[in-house]
Amino acid sequence: MRKFSLFSLFLVLVLALAACGSDDTDATETSGEGGDSNVYTVGVDTTYPPFEFQEDGELVGIDIDLINAIAEDQGFEIDIQSMDFSGIIPAMQAGELDIGMGGMSITEERKETVDFSDPYFESGLTLVTAAGNSDISSIDDMEGKTIVVKNGTTGAKFAADNQDEYGYEIVQVNDSTAMFQEVGNGSADALIEDYPVIAYAIEKSSLDLQISGDKLNGDNYGMSVLKGENDELLKKINDGLASLKESGKYDEILNKYLGE
Structure with missing residues (x-):
């Protein structure tokens, strides 16, 4: 009985140590996989x-x-x-x-x-027309005309919020390139864009556009x-x-x- 008891005790200790070692390994692996990857x-x-x-x-x-x-x-x-x-x-x-x-x-x-x-x-929003357009010098001149804007932008929101006051139609597109093309090819009379973006685009590329009037707002x-x-x-x-x-x-x- 004494020999059996000692052997049983030894076996329990071995299993306990093995279990502890297994838990430590799992904890280390879980931390590595689930931690912040930065x-x-x-x-x-x-x-x-x-x-x-x-x-x-x-x-x-x-x-x-x-x-x-x-x-x-x-x-x-x-x-x-x-x-x-x-x-x-x-x-x-x-x-x-x-x-x-x-x-x-x-x-x-x-x-x-x-x-x-x-x-x-x-930044700030500004009105943009085709180069040489002398009919539109501010948003007050947009009644009965068309403004193109980019979806999800503050320009699109400004156009929607002020549409009743100034009486223009709105066309929405998904990117700036399409917006510039709409005005450049005459499909729209003007666009609304952030000032630094359009100023950079006009200066650095061959866009046949111009900024018309003062900034519409500041943000x-x-x-x-x-x-x-x-x-x-x-x-x-x-x-x-x-x-x-x-x-x-x-x-x-x-x-x-x-x-x-």
Whole structure:
């Protein structure tokens, strides 16, 4: 009986140690697989120069340089996904994106769905017509005419909110290129676009367009995360942005695309 008891005790100890070793291994493996990978997915509209666009097969622009510099400063990695601007917030809601960019204006309506970073660019909407058009000098001249806008933008919202007052028709498209073409080929009389975007496009390309009148409003761009879901990431973005401004890197990026 004594020998059997000692052997049984030894066997129990061996099994217990084996079980402990197995638990430790499982815990280590689970932590490795389920831990924070430190890679964040960023959604952008790549037809939005100077903020994001393709150049010689490479994705470049103010937003691209900024988020890359912020990621480097804060020690995380990014995976950039290209999509229509109107799909960025829905993709965040679906859990497909961590960060939304693309010259996204900070608005009260969007704040119902996303949390914005500190502003990183002061913008504003402007009316754009075909070059040489002397019939339209401001939005007051748009009665009975057609405005083309890009889906999901503040320009589209401004056009809808003010349609009754100014009496124009609205055409919606999915990207900036199509919007520019609508005015360039005469299918629409004017478009509404963010001032820095259209000013850059007119200067850098062969667009036969002109800015008509003063800015329609003023707004700020921000980077966004899903509302109430990612405070830690939002802090990283804000801390990185502040660091870039302090170091001069922020001004360097803007000057690269907009000039001194």
